[in-house]
Amino acid sequence: MRIQLFLTSGPLHKVDFEKKTVVVVDVLRSSTSICTILNAGARGVIPTAGPGEAGEMWTKLGQETTVLAGEREGTKIENFQLGNSPLEFNRETVGDKNVILCTTNGTGVFARVARAELTLSGALVNVSTVAAAVVGVDRDTIIVCSGHEGGFSIEDTLCGGMVIDLLKQTHGCYLELNDAATLALLLYEANRADLPKAIARGEHGRYLTEIGFGRDVEVSSEVDSRPVLPVMRDGRLVRVED
Ligand code: MLT
Numbered sequence: 001m002r003i004q005l006f007l008t009s010g011p012l013h014k015v016d017f018e019k020k021t022v023v024v025v026d027v028l029r030s031s032t033s034i035c036t037i038l039n040a041g042a043r044g045v046i047p048t049a050g051p052g053e054a055g056e057m058w059t060k061l062g063q064e065t066t067v068l069a070g071e072r073e074g075t076k077i078e079n080f081q082l083g084n085s086p087l088e089f090n091r092e093t094v095g096d097k098n099v100i101l102c103t104t105n106g107t108g109v110f111a112r113v114a115r116a117e118l119t120l121s122g123a124l125v126n127v128s129t130v131a132a133a134v135v136g137v138d139r140d141t142i143i144v145c146s147g148h149e150g151g152f153s154i155e156d157t158l159c160g161g162m163v164i165d166l167l168k169q170t171h172g173c174y175l176e177l178n179d180a181a182t183l184a185l186l187l188y189e190a191n192r193a194d195l196p197k198a199i200a201r202g203e204h205g206r207y208l209t210e211i212g213f214g215r216d217v218e219v220s221s222e223v224d225s226r227p228v229l230p231v232m233r234d235g236r237l238v239r240v241e242d
Contacts, residue, residue: 001134001138001139001140001141001167001173001174001175001176002140002141002175003140003141003142003143003164003167003175003176003177003178003181004140004141004142004178004180004181005142005143005144005145005157005160005164005177005178005180005181005183006142006143006144006145006180007145007147007152007157007180007183007184008145008146008150008151008152009105009108009109009144009145009146010150012109012112012144013112015142017113017114017115017116017142018115018117019117019139019140020116020139020140020141020142021116021117021118021119021134021139021140021142022113022116022118022119022120022141022142022143022144023119023120023121023122023130023134023141023142023163024106024109024110024113024119024120024122024144024146025122025123025145025146025156025159025160026103026105026106026109026123026145026156027123027124027153027155027156027158027159027199027220027221028148028153028155028199028202028204028205028208028216028217028220029084029085029086029103029106029208029213029216030047030084030101030103030106030107030146031121031122031123031146032086032123032124032125032219032220033069033084033085033086033089033101033103034047034101034121034123034230034237035121035123035226035228035230036086036125036226037089037094037099037101038226038237038238039226039239040089040090040091040093040094040095041091041094041095041096042089042094042095042096042097042098042099043096043097043098043238044098044099044236044237044238044239045098045099045100045101045230045236045237046061046066046098046099046100046101046235046236046237047101047102047107047108047109047110047237048070048100048101048102048107048108049102049107049108049111050102050108051070051080051102053102054068054070054080054100054101054102055079058100061098061100065097065098066097066098066099066100067082067093067094067097067098067100068080068081068082068100068102069082069083069084069088069089069099069100069101069102070083070084070100070101070102070103070107071083071084071102071103071104072104073104074207074208074211074213075211077102084101084103085213085216086216086219086220087215087216087219098236104149105146105147105148105149105150106146109144109146110232110237113142113144116142117139118137118139118231119231119232120133120230120231120232121230121232121237122143122159122163123159123220123226124155124158124159124162124195124220124221124222124223124224125219125220125222125223125224125225125227126224126226126227126228126229126230127159127162127163127166127223127224128166128170128223128227129224129227129228129229130163130229131166131167131170131171132171133229134163134167135167135173143160143163143164143181143184145157145159145160145184148202148203148204153202153203153204154187154198154201154202154203154205155198155199155202155204155205155221157183157184157187157188158184158188158191158195158198158199160181160184160188161184161185161186161187161188161189162188162192162195162223164177164181164184164185165185165188165192195223196217196218196221199217199220199221200217200218200221205217229241
């Protein structure tokens with residue numbers, strides 16, 4: 001299996017997604033939020049590229065059955081119901097609802113990979129579930145690290161590296177890696193003994209802690225704590241049982 005990893009979403013316009021599996025990774029925090037939302041019994045998550053699109057979608061779908069959530073600079077967008085903290089999403093706030101989610105880096109990536117055969121949302125909280133799904137599908141796979149403010153992020157790269165490690169070590173896959181995928185694997189191998197520490201040292205982890213979301217950083221580092229498989233179907237991420 002060929003694995004191409006992108007350290008940021010910048011070069012995606014050059015990528016051929018035809019017949020590929022894509023894993024969109026944004027550990028801090030949109031992928032973790034997506035897993036938490038689906039784990040809490042929501043019907044689905046609709047990722048959007050900006051607050052305008054999210055607001056229009058909310059009007060279109062009806063406010064009875066949908067929740068509008070998202071952040072800018074880490075905090076809740078004005079007039080939105082919820083922000084992007086995984087701690088906000090539970091049975092009471094999102095159960096049986098569709099959640100329209102709008103975040104700075106993560107949610108906009110889904111529209112850009114729409115030509116993929118299969119798109120998954122991956123985080124550390126569902127990393128083993130994602131790796132098992134990638135193996136089950138057995139297609140060339142693209143891991144997109146959403147990154148932070150257009151640049152590289154430690155936590156997404158570590159998560160990509162862990163997916164690759166699981167494919168090799170747990171599932172015994174023979175992998176052909178691009179250099180960014182090899183780098184992610186090396187970064188993961190160097191930090192596997194203490195992932196929470198490595199993530200807390202990163203720019204985004206430090207920023208979130210500074211603005212009062214330190215617990216989110218810890219929760220987002222809890223490997224396999226929300227073992228759901230979010231799969232993109234008709235513009236919406238839904239939970240698929242494996
Ligand atoms: C993003 O998509 O940029 C992140 O989820 C930001 C955040 O930590 O809320």
